[in-house]
Amino acid sequence: MTVPLLDATGLVKTYALPRTAFQPARRLTAVAHVDLSLARGATLGLVGESGCGKSTLARLLLRLTPPSAGRIVFDDQDITNLAEASLRPLRRRLQLVHQNPSAALDPRLTAAAAVAEPLVVQRLARGTELSDRVAQLFAEVGLGPEFLRRYPHELSGGQKQRVCIARALAPEPQLLVLDEPTSALDVSVQAQILDMLAELRARRGLTYLFISHNLAVVRQVCAEVAVMYLGRIVEQGSAEQVLGAPRHPYTQALLASVPRLTAGAVPPATPSEPPNPAALPSGCTFHPRCRRAELSCHTGNPPPLVEGLACPPVALSICQTRA
Amino acid sequence: MSLLEIRDYRLAFDTFDGTLHVLDGIDLSLEAGETLGIVGETGCGKSVLARSLLRLNEAPPARVVSGAILFEGQDVLSLPEKAMRRLRGRRIAMVFQDPASYLNPLLAIGTQMEDAIRGQEAALGQARRPHRAIRSQAAELLASVGLAEPQRLLASHPHQLSGGMRQRVLIAMALAGSPTLLVADEPTTALDVTVQAQVLALIAGLVAERGLALMLISHDLGVVAASCARVAVMYAGTVVEEASTAQLLANPRHPYAQGLIAAVPDLDNPAHKPRGIPGSIPNLMTPPTGCRFHPRCALASEICCSIKPALREIAPAHGVACHHATP
Amino acid sequence: MAASRRMRLAAWHFRRSFASSLGLGLVTAIVLLALLGPWIVPYPDHAAGSVNLTGKLQSPSAAHWFGTDEVGNDILTRVIIGARLSLLVGIGITFAAAAIGVPLGILAGTAGGRVREVIMRLTDLFLSVPGLVLAIALVAALGPGIVNAMIALVLVWWPGYVRLAESKALSIREEPFIESARVAGAPSLRILWRHVLPNSISPIIVKMSMDIGQAILAVASLGFIGLGAKPPTPEWGAMISIARSYLPDWWWYAIYPGAFIYASVLGFNLLGDGLRDILDPRSHRG
Numbered sequence: 001m002t003v004p005l006l007d008a009t010g011l012v013k014t015y016a017l018p019r020t021a022f023q024p025a026r027r028l029t030a031v032a033h034v035d036l037s038l039a040r041g042a043t044l045g046l047v048g049e050s051g052c053g054k055s056t057l058a059r060l061l062l063r064l065t066p067p068s069a070g071r072i073v074f075d076d077q078d079i080t081n082l083a084e085a086s087l088r089p090l091r092r093r094l095q096l097v098h099q100n101p102s103a104a105l106d107p108r109l110t111a112a113a114a115v116a117e118p119l120v121v122q123r124l125a126r127g128t129e130l131s132d133r134v135a136q137l138f139a140e141v142g143l144g145p146e147f148l149r150r151y152p153h154e155l156s157g158g159q160k161q162r163v164c165i166a167r168a169l170a171p172e173p174q175l176l177v178l179d180e181p182t183s184a185l186d187v188s189v190q191a192q193i194l195d196m197l198a199e200l201r202a203r204r205g206l207t208y209l210f211i212s213h214n215l216a217v218v219r220q221v222c223a224e225v226a227v228m229y230l231g232r233i234v235e236q237g238s239a240e241q242v243l244g245a246p247r248h249p250y251t252q253a254l255l256a257s258v259p260r261l262t263a264g265a266v267p268p269a270t271p272s273e274p275p276n277p278a279a280l281p282s283g284c285t286f287h288p289r290c291r292r293a294e295l296s297c298h299t300g301n302p303p304p305l306v307e308g309l310a311c312p313p314v315a316l317s318i319c320q321t322r323a
Numbered sequence: 324m325s326l327l328e329i330r331d332y333r334l335a336f337d338t339f340d341g342t343l344h345v346l347d348g349i350d351l352s353l354e355a356g357e358t359l360g361i362v363g364e365t366g367c368g369k370s371v372l373a374r375s376l377l378r379l380n381e382a383p384p385a386r387v388v389s390g391a392i393l394f395e396g397q398d399v400l401s402l403p404e405k406a407m408r409r410l411r412g413r414r415i416a417m418v419f420q421d422p423a424s425y426l427n428p429l430l431a432i433g434t435q436m437e438d439a440i441r442g443q444e445a446a447l448g449q450a451r452r453p454h455r456a457i458r459s460q461a462a463e464l465l466a467s468v469g470l471a472e473p474q475r476l477l478a479s480h481p482h483q484l485s486g487g488m489r490q491r492v493l494i495a496m497a498l499a500g501s502p503t504l505l506v507a508d509e510p511t512t513a514l515d516v517t518v519q520a521q522v523l524a525l526i527a528g529l530v531a532e533r534g535l536a537l538m539l540i541s542h543d544l545g546v547v548a549a550s551c552a553r554v555a556v557m558y559a560g561t562v563v564e565e566a567s568t569a570q571l572l573a574n575p576r577h578p579y580a581q582g583l584i585a586a587v588p589d590l591d592n593p594a595h596k597p598r599g600i601p602g603s604i605p606n607l608m609t610p611p612t613g614c615r616f617h618p619r620c621a622l623a624s625e626i627c628c629s630i631k632p633a634l635r636e637i638a639p640a641h642g643v644a645c646h647h648a649t650p
Numbered sequence: 651m652a653a654s655r656r657m658r659l660a661a662w663h664f665r666r667s668f669a670s671s672l673g674l675g676l677v678t679a680i681v682l683l684a685l686l687g688p689w690i691v692p693y694p695d696h697a698a699g700s701v702n703l704t705g706k707l708q709s710p711s712a713a714h715w716f717g718t719d720e721v722g723n724d725i726l727t728r729v730i731i732g733a734r735l736s737l738l739v740g741i742g743i744t745f746a747a748a749a750i751g752v753p754l755g756i757l758a759g760t761a762g763g764r765v766r767e768v769i770m771r772l773t774d775l776f777l778s779v780p781g782l783v784l785a786i787a788l789v790a791a792l793g794p795g796i797v798n799a800m801i802a803l804v805l806v807w808w809p810g811y812v813r814l815a816e817s818k819a820l821s822i823r824e825e826p827f828i829e830s831a832r833v834a835g836a837p838s839l840r841i842l843w844r845h846v847l848p849n850s851i852s853p854i855i856v857k858m859s860m861d862i863g864q865a866i867l868a869v870a871s872l873g874f875i876g877l878g879a880k881p882p883t884p885e886w887g888a889m890i891s892i893a894r895s896y897l898p899d900w901w902w903y904a905i906y907p908g909a910f911i912y913a914s915v916l917g918f919n920l921l922g923d924g925l926r927d928i929l930d931p932r933s934h935r936g
Contacts, residue, residue: 049515049516049517049518050486050515062833064829064832064833088835088837089835091833091834091835092835094833095833095834096829096830096833098826098829098830099826100826103825103826103827104826104827104829104830105827105830106827106831106845106849107827107849108848108849117831117834117836118834118835121831121834121835121836121837121840122834122835156365156603156604157365158603159603164830167830167834170834171834171835186364186365186542187364187542187544187583187586187587187597188364188582188583188586188599188600189599189603190586190597190599191586191588191597191598191599192599194588194597195599213515213516214588215516215590216587216588216589216590217588219588219590219593220588220593220596220597239593240593243590253517254516254517255590256520257516257517257519257520258516258545258590259519259520259523259543259545259546259548259549260545260548260549260590260591261544261545261548261572261584261587261589262548262572263548263552263567263568263569263572264548264549264552264568264569265548265549266520266523266524266527266549266550267520267523267524267549268520268524269517269520269521269524270517270520270521273485273487273488273517273518273521274485274515274517339659339662
């Protein structure tokens with residue numbers, strides 16, 4: 001069995017909430033006991049709504065912030081507690097594309113300067129070699145040479161995102177974390193960017209961790225999907241299985257909520273809203289909103305992920321139907 | 324007489340770099356109790372159009388070039404400011420995209436709702452009602468938008484509420500004046516998809532129950548399809564196609580509308596590969612002559628570059644602005 | 651931003667705003683006077699203070715546009731030479747205070763934690779003492795003279811820059827493009843120098859231009875109470891200090907230096923306002 005490119009076990013990230021005079025110090029658990037494994041060349045989609053912890057998880061995997069507990073192994077190297085200085089050379093191989101391309105580009109740098117930055121910082125190229133490589137990267141993302149000297153405010157959303165992607169590709173990474181890369185773009189531009197990402201992945205043999213709240217996009221791009229709710233993975237598996245025949249009640253609710261291109265079909269509403277992450281319900285954190293909640297869901301620890309599903313009542317009923 | 328009629332409305336923005344021709348001859352109408360969706364991408368002018376209904380675009384740099392916006396027979400563009408204030412919130416109410424920005428973080432919800440209700444009182448020249456009456460009306464409004472424990476909510480501050488709850492509060496404030504037209508500009512874009520479903524259900528319920536006319540603006544075709552009986556597709560300041568939602572989704576006739584629908588990824592059918600539209604939106608300072616979509620259109624011909632196509636009815640209640648669309 | 655567009659944008663803003671144009675005009679006039687001073691004054695030797703008691707305290711006339719002072723020096727000459735002094739002093743103080751305060755502020759904002767605590771507490775310490783009082787105390791300790799007055803004022807003013815730079819750096823630090831730089835592997839120093847500093851500079855430039863006017867006023871105030879420039883240096887504040895005893899009969903002695911102080915402070919304030927409008931990115935879309 002080949003070694004996965006990225007293997008994270010038992011990841012936890014908690015934040016201390018500012019204390020007030022009358023309350024004890026509370027902790028907010030952004031990510032709770034997440035196990036994640038990425039094979040080389042895989043495309044894993046991480047879906048969930050705001051507050052589910054997917055962005056925090058991405059930043060843990062990129063070691064932009066240290067985990068409160070757990071272990072991260074990248075390409076057979078334990079990076080859990082490495083210091084910033086030791087991480088720096090590794091950063092070549094792990095890159096990030098942000099959600100909002102306007103905010104992800106320094107307004108005072110030209111597009112070419114932005115793309116050159118990783119090469120300069122990692123001392124990968126200088127002088128004419130540097131400008132050649134930058135020009136090549138621009139061509140690779142479909143931007144002509146006239147874009148080299150433009151500033152971010154002179155570019156459209158799609159063009160800015162291409163610049164960000166070129167910048168992420170500059171140090172020749174192995175893993176690309178894409179945090180909602182097309183959420184801020186028009187749908188007609190989104191299709192072009194997604195195509196380009198697929199092509200780049202094939203050509204460069206990249207591994208993608210694709211974070212999105214847009215299930216349709218994830219289904220297009222990813223072979224595997226993990227669904228997160230309040231810091232935990234509640235369902236995980238192949239894209240056809242999770243998005244085509246979901247088992248967890250939350251995944252089912254998510255899929256049912258997406259408006260389809262059918263006239264007059266108002267999507268069914270899931271009751272209430274995600275709770276305050278600092279004051280989570282006991283037992284399974286989804287139980288207040290769950291159609292299938294049983295008594296056992298209200299108490300004890302949140303259910304662990306078993307065969308890609310963190311929901312005992314559903315798992316039990318599947319077992320029973322099989323029996 | 325239609326509730327709302329927009330006739331050949333043209334609007335420009337005079338900026339430092341030049342004049343942006345933002346809206347170029349919009350013709351739309353909306354009957355009482357009807358739901359109309361306006362869908363389009365960045366730069367199509369849909370938000371500017373929505374704001375024009377209440378004259379919310381700042382007068383310089385915005386400049387009305389020509390046209391009229393008739394609401395209940397009166398031209399909104401030429402009303403005096405006092406009459407405009409009576410219209411805002413009372414007859415036409417608006418809900419915007421980001422609920423957090425539209426609520427004052429320092430004031431309690433109750434205070435803000437009272438301000439809205441009192442504002443309506445003043446605009447109508449009614450006598451001041453006692454505080455308790457206002458408070459109970461506020462609580463009723465919150466209950467009508469599906470918020471539990473309205474009394475407790477009145478005492479809370481915006482940061483204590485979630486995004487979905489804030490948007491409901493804004494909808495409640497919008498309904499304070501019993502409007503006949505509700506304009507919602509990307510009301511669910513900033514919300515999670517499960518919360519979005521709740522808010523869309525709420526809007527649909529309110530529209531049915533109160534007989535409101537609804538104009539819903541979104542870049543998300545799915546949202547518009549779910550909430551509106553009719554849809555108008557906008558591109559670069561013009562309406563390119565207008566039809567019933569079912570008609571548009573089944574049989575789009577304008578190349579841009581077709582491209583837009585083809586670009587949306589289908590959750591239930593991953594085999595359908597979304598296709599982008601080549602090219603990019605035009606520079607509104609120097610928009611293309613003739614049909615504004617022609618530089619990106621596969622069907623573009625001589626006539627497309629010179630004459631701007633008018634919105635023609637090619638089937639009952641189905642208008643298309645394209646020289647190549649025949650009935 | 652492309653440099654040429656920025657110039658055009660600046661010109662457009664100034665044309666639109668009378669106040670900003672006035673500010674620019676006043677500042678340009680002061681700068682020209684300072685630059686050309688020694689060559690355009692009618693009585694160059696009066697600048698250093700020659701004594702000519704026969705021509706003392708003459709009212710404004712064709713020969714002496716601003717009249718003469720109590721030792722017979724031409725006031726116009728001394729006011730113009732004073733412009734050069736005031737401008738240099740104002741610029742010197744402002745730049746020195748910024749040179750100390752801005753790097754400390756950016757460091758505090760970007761580094762956070764202990765470093766920030768130490769820097770901000772030190773800044774608070776200096777800020778709690780009333781400015782002019784501290785300046786007076788310092789000058790009293792170091793002795794009067796314009797250089798000491800400048801040192802005192804720099805020590806009073808650098809904390810203001812720390813605060814401004816720190817708050818701007820704090821907000822820039824959260825921007826995704828800073829995170830992108832970290833992901834690219836950029837070391838903190840580079841992020842500070844190449845990303846945080848250039849994006850924090852706009853409010854600092856606005857503050858600096860306004861501060862030049864305030865610095866001129868502050869030095870004049872110190873000069874007025876005798877703790878700044880020593881006579882016969884033609885410093886505006888010092889001139890007014892002496893002129894005080896000759897009011898109201900020989901009004902021209904106090905009025906002209908006073909008017910020039912007023913004009914400089916006004917000019918720099920208005921210019922600062924104008925610069926803020928130009929540098930504020932939101933106004934670029936207008």
